[in-house]
Amino acid sequence: MNTQTTEARSTFAVWRRRESYLFRFDLALEELVTRRERRSILREIRDNIEVDAAARGIDAALDSLGSPRALARSFAEDGRGNRPSWVRAIYWFTGLLLLWWTLAFTFTAGMLSVLMDSGTESAESYFLGLSVSAFNRDGGIGIGWEASSLLAYIPLIIMVTAAVIAGRLWRVLARRR
Template identity: 80%
Template sequence: MNTQTIEARSSFGVWRRRESYLFRLDLWLEESLSSRERRSILREIRDNITVDAAARGIAAALDSLGSPRTLARSFAETGRDSRPSWNRAIYWFTGLLLLWWTLAFTYTAGMLSALLDSGAESAESYFLGLPVSAFNRKSGIGIGWEASSVVAYIPLMVMVAAAIIAGRLWRVRVGRR
């Protein structure tokens, strides 16, 4: 390996660890500070980590800061922790949505695979209340979902409820009083 490759890989590793730390810090700061305050704090800490990592290494620089949660608490002002966490709500909703799509697609692909092995032309089934169909005809193969009943919207309701709970979104209403 040449030295340029080692330096590039090393600087990428430093960048990745720094940005991962700052991302987690931003999530904790979101609950207590405004966007403007968070950006200012994150900019300052990013610069400090960069300077400290150049002198002592990234591991020592991040260890000296402590956990992102503890550092965020030191910046929080008293009485302002009633803010909703929009990022956390989005992450939970997106994560559950991706999990739902993965499970539904895997189930339907398995159904199509069984259909191809059996030689049948079409099949219908239910995945957690959602009507699922698969077909294998001379014109082609395919899969489909039908969302014609209220049961089909239960996963969406679960995702929205998880986002509300994880992000404490009800605090938007409480904050206006």
């Protein structure tokens, strides 16, 4: 009966479960060991999961490993927990960048909507120090952004600062000493 449920389960679902677990394990492992060690450990864990999943099913194989973070901690050597996390820094920077772009575009689209409703040809405004312009003419519609002052770079400075703090990137300098 167990072999039928294992075989009946789609290959994609098994692959997705395994890769999701390995992705979370890789993120947790990134801060604890070097890249070379991480690749070797990931290869070993992937092979173990495949063998165990073939025998007992993917659910039992992943349950026996425990949480990805706890498994990653078991591979850590003493004093290695203070490594910078480049992936976390990239996620924070990208997330804040996408949030800022979404807010800026929403503001600009709202400006353009008001222009279209009021019949006005063009307008200019500021969004967090960024000069925003929109126009609605017979030839078409358009929007524009111009970073002409230092205030326009404050969101970028905030994004970089958040990435440095989230990823503990100052550890790179501390390791070189």
